[in-house]
Amino acid sequence: MADDKGKAVSWLPTAKVTVASILLALVVGALLIVVSDRKVVEAAGYFFDYPWDFFVFAGEAIWDSYRALAVGAAGSWNAVTQTLERAAPLICAGLGVSLAFRAGMFNIGAQGQLIVGAICAGYIGFTYDLPIVVHLLVAATAGIAGAAVWGGIAGLLKAQTGAHEVITTIMLNYVAVSLLLYLLTKDAFQREGSNNPRSEAAADTALFPEIFGFHAGVLVAFAVAFAVWWLLERSTLGFEMRAVGANADAARTAGMSVPKVYTLTMLVAGALAGLAAVQQILGHQDSLTANVAGAIGFDAITVALLGRATPLGTVLAGLLFGALASGGIQMQAGVGTPVSLTQVLQALIVLFVAAPALVRAVLRMRDTGGGATVMAKGWGS
Amino acid sequence: MKKTARVAALVSIAALTLAGCGDRGETGATGNNTESASSTPSPTQSNPDFKACMVSDSGGFDDKSFNQTSHDGLEQAAQEFGIETAEIESQSDSEYADNINALVQQDCNIITTVGFLLGEATEAAAKKNPDVDFSIVDFAYEKAPENLKGLTFNTAEPSFLAGYLAAGMSESGVVGTFGGLPIPTVTIFMTGFAQGVDQYNTDNDADVQVIGWNPKTEEGSFTEDFEDKTKGQTIAENMIQQGADVIFPVAGPAGLGGLQAAQDNDAFGVWVDTDGCVSAAEYCDVLLTSVVKGMDVAVKDSIQASLEDTFSNEVYVGTLENEGVGIAPYHELEQEIPQELKDKVEELKQQIIDGEITVG
Structure with missing residues (x-):
């Protein structure tokens, strides 16, 4: 009591x-x-x-x-589903930023990680012809893995060379944007018979199934929020993350491998941003365009700050921002x-x-x- | 309590200030009332039951480029036909379908979308809502639904004229062009420009070179960005160092940097999309002309067609002939451009209209 x-x-x-x-x-x-x-x-x-x-x-x-x-x-239910679909990527990417915060790192790279995730998930999604379910799993895994690597690079650089993650993640954002722009000029990424920098949307076989009017990726986002809570509060790795975040020197003295924690944290943070990209590409069925990530990667930072870097807070903040995005459309359309x-x-x-x-x-x-x-x-x- | 008092004091001060303004405005307003009604060009028609709507791409309606020009068309239509309007500025590429649907919910009679990025979302919405007319700027479909009209522009034609003019005005024998991104709606300007220069070379046995774009290999200089003025300026400075004395930037606001470079180095510039002497007046003294893309006219016409029930899914192509594209007046450089050259440009324009010269 x-x-x-x-x-x-x-x-x-x-x-x-x-x-x-x-x-x-x-x-x-x-x-x-x-x-x-x-x-x-x-x-x-x-x-x-x-x-x-x-x-x-x-x-x-x-x-x-x-x-x-x-x-x-x-x-209306329609409005609610729209809010949920807008909130899901913000929650995922926000969790990635929150996680890094807890380990004492400022991950500004969610945007770049998202873009790389979108490239990987999208490429598998629109290029290959795979059976339903398998296609979704392969494309989603590719997106998450690609983004995890992108985040992991920043973690590894910090762990091995001490390069500050704020600088490396910002730089990696630029690299990701340029990579995307470059790929969008290539035939493999453009639509057939078009020179516009826009890919096909992911094939229907690679999409999240729709339930109650929204795509199932939304449920994945909530499940992942729970998983991140478990990781932070109940697992050994999470304890190490929090310990490093609280005082890296003390954590090192206590026998923890600080470089390992940095690398793993950024790897997981990247994977979460990748899941946000997967939401957009395989949930919302967005095409790859120069602006595919919108401002999600940067909004994720505000979502994490507003959510006080806790999983529950991030979910609530993500829902609030999703509601504002969805409501904003109506506000402009109806009232001007x-x-x-x-x-x-x-x-x-x-x-x-x-x-x-x-x-x-x-x-x-x-x-x-x-x-x-x-x-x-x-x-x- | 003290706080409440302070707030009350603030409110009354604010009220008095506003009242002060009001007093002045009011005397004017009573006298103005009838006047203001007549001074704003009153709609020639009134169709309060008709609603025209527009969705921008993620550039927003204040991009000083194609979103803004298209939006001008909507405003002109509202003014002229006395119709209702609604609009949504897209914040990201993933919003387009939702934004169009939100406008369908608002009972729009015609929805205009701006940019190729909205192509798919617009087509899907048109199929789902056969009672609503749709038009899309800068995009055309091979097989459009009955209620969907593509609005495209053959900007190669006026760019050809601009290229000829640029070659004629160049003293160094080198002219430069650069784009925002290597996409068709951008490179079409550059190709027309290069062909205009070629025409000049053939006609006058000259050897004016174009740097920044090769229509055959489709390689050239691009800012990879439509926003960043400094990138446009850097590219243009480089071209001027390579001897270029006319700069033709096709990069939206980023291209303003190109005009800046031209102004700083006594070179000429040619602007795109709108008449630069109006939209970027500070550079008017170096502008030979502008390649004007009449998106506002096309948008207004499609709204009018929908209003008058003459809407069709036939693709609109703006050309020199139907004045959907054109070159702007010479403005401040009117005196400097030789009459001979102006006459030749007029002649070429007629030849393009007559189909004697094909561009693009």
Whole structure:
């Protein structure tokens, strides 16, 4: 009982700060909606004459936008499946970044790992003709393995030479993008009879089956989140990761192989980013294009930060970002509110989460010690 | 309590400030009310039941290039026909199908998509929604559904004229071109340009060289990027060092770096997609002309066709003949370009329209 209570107290303040951050972000977002709405701006012009107009229009603009956002995110089963499909790759890639955080590393390379994963999964997916199930397994494995190698390179470089992972992962991102652009000029990757830099989509045999309106990759994402929790909290390797993350010198003194932990962590982190790519290529059936990874690899970093580098937190943050992406489409289509608003909301939420003292000051919350953000170790650690 | 008071004070200050603005605007507004209604060109028609929609590719509507020009077409149509509009800016390549579907849900009568990347998603949506018209900029299908129109542009034709003009204006005998990516919608400009230079050489027994693109081997200089101005500038600087004195960048915003390099080194430039003297006016003093791709016109026309029930799935090809493509006025360099050369360009334009010269 006492134990349970202790736990409850430890996560509650963090949750409070996070929820407060989201609310604050929505308030700031509401102001932006007001100033970007044409009718409201016009009403402000004759505020003196009809002050009521201004407030009515402003209220309408805010209500319409946020209502469209909510409806687009979860207003129908269709919207829910869209949110889940958007969230799944963010969760997977976010888990990769979270895992690296826990071992004291800042993995900025999710984007590059994703791209390499997409290349591998896509190539198997659209080139070979394999029986159903087998095709999916082979293509998914190729994608995960390719991305794992890409992440592992950064881990190995850190383990063997001490090269900082921030630099190596950023550089590997560039290499991955250039590799993709190069391959997309080759006939093996382009569609037949076309010179456009766009591949075929993966064959139907390589796709995740669809259940309840979304592809089964979404379930894999949740399962993997559980697996990462187990890895971190229950396995020996996870213990070593956390030990290295807390204090690499102490871990070394305790007899752990720090280089091994670095390499393995980045290998697994890469594999998770690869799974995100697999979600897009074999779940959403995206073609390989120059922009196939979108901003998933970078959003993954914010997802991990918002999720405090815990598997559960990452899942929740991924769902929130998926909902914002899905709702943003509806908001723009139905009400005409610029889609950039959702990006501003994302940024504001993370900003407030990163500054818990600010949130507490604004909302007059008592400092109960929660809300500390995770941070990777700085240079030379 | 103190905080509440502060907030109240802030709110009242804000209210007073706004009221202040309002006061000024208001006196104007009452007088303006009728005026403003007439000063904004009032729609010649009113079709509030018709909704035209648009999905950008991941470049966004503010790309100063083909998304933006296509979007201008939507705005012109809204203005002229008095129709409703809706639009979605795509954030990533994996969103296209969802974005188009979201617009279908909004009861759009016609949905225009921008760019070849949306080709597949647009076709799928057109098959699924036979009651909605679709048009797609820069893409054509071999066999399009009844309700899907490809909008393409033979930009090789005006590029040919620009190439001839460039060769005629070059003193060093070297002209340069570079692209964003080696994709058909980009290289078609460069090929037309090179052919125009060839034509000049044949007509005048000259030997003007093109660097940056070889239509036969399909090899050339590319920024591999449509955003980064510095890359365009680096390539153009290199070409100028190799003797080029006319630069033809086909790389969207990245190409602005090419114009910068031309301006810095007393070379000439030729702009693409839109009239550079309007969209990039700071470089107007070095622009010989621009190869204009009338995406706005094509988009507007397809919306009009849908509105008037004359929509067909026949591919639209913008040419010099139907003025879907063209070259912009010479603007500031009007005086410097010899009349003889201008006449020759006009003559060639007519020959292309008459089919005496084939380009591309």
